[in-house]
Amino acid sequence: MxxxxxxxxxxxxxxxxxxxxxxxxxxxxxxxxxxxxxxxxxxxxxxxxxxxxxxxxxxxxxxxxxxxxxxxxxxxxxxxxxxxxxxxxxxxxxxxxxxxxxxxxxxxxxxxxxxxxxxxxxxxxxxxxxxxxxxxNPYKMVTKFPETLKPLSRVLWPWKAAFTHKTDTLSAKAAILSPCGKDTPPPKTQALPDKPYIIADPTCGKLSTMDKDYHLIPGTTLTIKGGNFAPNADTEIWWVDPIGNKFRIRQNGEYIHIKTDSKGSFSMKVIMPYRLMPPSQEGKQIHHIEAIQETQRPGIVINDPLKLAVSRMVETIFMGMIATLFGILFAIPVSFLAARNLMSGSWITKVIYYLTRTIINIIRSIEPLIWALIAVVWVGLGPFAGIIALTFHSVAALTKLYSEAIESIDPGPIEAIKATGANHLQIIIHAVIPQMIPPFISFSIYRWDINVRMSTVIGLVGGGGIGFILIQYIRLLDYRAAGVAVWFIAITVAILDYVSSEIRKRII
Amino acid sequence: MLSIKNLGKVYDDGTRALRDVSFDVEDGEFLIIIGLSGSGKSTLLRCINRLVEPTEGHIIWNGTDITTADSKGLRETRRKIGMVFQHFNLVKRSSVLKNVLAGRLGYTAPALSLINKFSDRDVKRAYEVLERAGILNQAHKRADELSGGQQQRVGISRALMQDPEIILADEPVASLDPVLAHSTLSYLEKINQEQKITVLCSLHYLDLVQRYATKVIGLRDGRLVYEGSGDDIRKMTDAEFKQIYGEDAERVHAGPETH
Known part of the structure; x- marks a missing residue:
């Protein structure tokens, strides 16, 4: 107390x-x-x-x-x-x-x-x-996790979308008249000695139809015999209507297919499918039934997502490079205006200094994605918009870094070179520039690194590059194709990260 | 002979760094300037090659007045006066060889130095100078990879490349440990004795001063308060010492001699 x-x-x-x-x-x-x-x-x-x-x-x-x-x-x-x-x-x-x-x-x-x-x-x-x-919501996070497994696995291992095997296609067709009666049915196809064939029996029939309650009334059942196909291989059955539309036939909700025997022959029953013909379709209604066999053969086909990812990745890297180059070109002169030690002479230079700093800070504080939105309105979709956006941000960021490099220049060597009797030009070449080049190169490479990384996302808002196809694939829920793009981004960024840090390590 | 006459310096902010300083330096002298930090030692040295513009007085060297030289004359004077700095003032990211070659800039045509080029004779000389300094094997290293003592030898080599008649050394050993301080100063002494180059050097440690000086001047608050020969300084009493360094000063030692 x-x-x-x-x-x-x-x-x-x-x-x-x-x-x-x-x-x-x-x-x-x-x-x-x-x-x-x-x-x-x-x-x-x-x-x-x-x-x-x-x-x-x-x-x-x-x-x-x-x-x-x-x-x-x-x-x-x-x-x-x-x-x-x-x-x-x-x-x-x-x-x-x-x-x-x-x-x-x-x-x-x-x-x-x-x-x-x-x-x-x-x-x-x-x-x-x-x-x-x-x-x-941790509960949701845990219980809904299995739903992500499918897209996640596709993104992580997308190579099915990138490569496929080369295939050979064997096919044979048989003509079928629908309905029977009015016209003469097409003649039965003949078994051929060396080419794949199918024979339909009969060669005319009734298509499946719907009653008014949308129940399917099955049409004529055809017997299909095929031969000279690849042995023990899966064979798909397709239907081609008189207009030329081709589709796989379903029965009981499943696509129908059959495996050929050891001689490459098969025999099966197929119900003629439901097909609504437009009233404009007049005359003899000849449909076809087609058996198609696709067999793998050695060799690999590079698919579109991979080709696109490669070409867009190249585009992305160049976008980053060009934006960095423009950034450097604009930032070098501006950085001198933003260097305190050079601009503290009179009140006019001080005003310029503060003005430059303010503008640069405002530009820098706006994300490249937002600049890209503006640039897309300005020059339209595509890599040029992305380059403009990245350049804006690069100029601001590099100006800040460069001007700080200029501010931190060591006056000692300048004094020493002056003392040797060197003139102004020699002082700049031998004392100022050697001190500035390493940080300039280092910051520029660092910026290139950032710009390439940035240009991968700038496509999301239409700025070109790989982000452009990435967002399209994601919206189409094509996770495999998106995965290919993601892989390319990851590989490029990793390589770039390594290269730029190695170069910078050697310079500084 | 170098004569300093009534030299004075007032900085823009009003600081009086030097007041009425006058003394003579004979050719071949090893002159050491002592005094506290801020007593005007650096300013005095920098006035001699006009890295700092004196505001009063004259500096007469071999009959010509350095203080009135035009920019061309000043550069010609500067190239005959080498300078060594406390923090070495090397271009850290350039090679040792490049730093040493920079000593030839006063003799190089500006057009050549524009493309960063030196004559073969200069390069050959640079290797010789580095060999004499004992750092030839470091020639292609970056300057900041060297130890402090080696960096100061690069600094001295750069000064030697100028074919100097005078070397100004502004606290050349203040950033070095005592052992390196001795070896650096004895290297300067060797240059002084063998090549008859006058050395003007500012130092802190009295035992280094006693060991190397042939002449000593003392500065306090920008005024010349002591002038004596090497022998005088070796016999200097504590009273004289305190006159230069102030009442509170105590002697400290710079460590063992290496030879």
Whole structure:
């Protein structure tokens, strides 16, 4: 007690207010108690934390129950939707409120009072809010994870989309008249000695139709015999209608196919499929049934996604290079205007310095993706828009780096070269430039590295490069093709990262 | 002979670095300037090759006044005065050879130096100078890869490339440890004795001063407060010492001699 009294005395004025009153005042308005006993900043921090917590809590309730009217209805609706969150927040706020009062009562009374505890509680409540605002849902994350496996595996191992085997196609057709009767049916095909063939029997029939309840009424069943195909190989059965539309026949929801025997022959029954012919189709209706066999043969075909990824990756790298080059060309002169040591001469140069710095900082703070959106409006879709966007950002970033390199130049060598009797030009060539070249090269390579990485994403907003096809494949849900692009980005960035860091290591 | 007459320097911010400093330096002298930090030693040395423009007085060298020389005359004077610095002032990222060759810039046609080219004779000389400094095997290394003592030898080699008649050394051993301090100073002494190059050197450690000086001047607050021969300094009393360095000064030693 003695110590507490001593401590109270040391805080003159404010200490006259009893602890009890401070506690009660803080119970009415959190933080006010702390304020009146002289803990001004603590009082303000507690008050504003309480206020923002309560405001945000009300906002979340409003979001959860925006259809309800009246405070009680809103609260009960929110409670029914997110019981754990609402209850824990209520407990947290109430606890915090009481603790604030307790804190005001105790802070001056107890010597060596732990002043940190209450802020830990405040932060805890804030994180509880943040958890809800961030819509964090670990349950969903775990239970829905299997759904990602398929696209993920396709992205991670996309090479089926990149390469396929070369194939040989064997096929044979037979003509079928539909319906029978009016015209003479086509003659039966003959078994050929050396080429694949199929024979349909009969060569005319009725197509499947739909009744008015959309139930399928099966058409004529054809017997199909085939020969001279590849032995023991899968054979697909296709239908070609008189207009030339070709499709695989389904029966009971499955594509029909058959395996040939060891001599390459097969025999099967096929129901003529449902086909709605346009009224304009007049005259003899000759359909075809076709058996197609695709067999792999040695050799690999490079598919479009791979070809596209390679060509777009090249485009991306060049975009990065050209943007870096333009960036360097513009940044070198501007960086001299942004170097404090060169521009501190008179007030005019100082104004130029601050002006340049301000503009450069504004340009730099706008992301290349946003510049790309503007450039796409300006010059249209394609790599040029991406180059403009990257150049803008590069100029700003490089100017900052270069001007800092100029600012950090060592005056010692300049003095030393001057002392040898060198003229101004010789001083610049032998003392200034040797000091500037290494950081200039280093920063430029670093920027090239950044620009190539950036140009992979700049395509997402239409700036050309590999991002352009990546976003298309993702939107088409073609995860394999997207995976090919992702692989190329990863490989290029990794190589570039290594190369640029190696070069920079050698220069600095 | 180098005569400093009534030399004074006031910096733009009003600091008086030198007041009425006058002394003579005979050819072949090893003159050491002592004094506290801020006493004007660096300013004095830099006034001699006009890296700092003196505001008063004259510097007469072999009959000509350095302080009134035009820019062409100044460059011709500077190339006969080598300079060695406390922090070596090498271009760190350039090779040792390039740094040493920079000493020839005063003699090189600007057009040649524009393409970073030196004559074969200069290059051959640079190797000879490096060999004498004992760092020939470091010639193609980057300057900042060398140790402090080696870097100072590069600095001295650069000065020697100028065929100097005077070498100004501004605290040449202040960044080096005591052992290297001795070897660097004895290298300067060797140059002084063998090539008859006048050396003007500012130093901190009194025992180094006593070991190497043939003449000593002391500065305090920009004023010349002591002038004596090498023998005088070796017999210097604590009273004289405190006159230069102030009442609170104590002698410190720079460590053992290496030879």
């Amino acid at each position: 003695n110590m507490a009294t001593d401590k109270r005395k040391s805080h003159n004025g404010a200490a006259k207010i009893p602890h009890g009153i401070a506690g009660i005042v803080s119970l009415i308005i959190p933080g006010l108690g702390q304020l009146i006993i002289g803990e001004v900043s603590r009082g303000f921090i507690l008050f504003s934390s309480m206020l923002s917590i309560i405001v945000m809590f009300i906002w979340r309730i409003e979001l959860l129950a925006h259809l309800q009217h009246g405070i009680i209805l809103k609260f009960t609706k929110a409670l029914s939707l997110k019981p754990v969150f609402i209850i824990s927040m209520c407990i947290g706020i109430a606890g915090l409120w009481l603790w604030t009062a307790w804190d005001a009562y105790r802070i001056k009374k107890i010597p060596g009072y732990n002043r940190l505890k209450i802020f830990i509680l405040v932060i805890t409540v804030f994180f509880l809010l943040g958890y809800q605002i961030g819509e964090i």
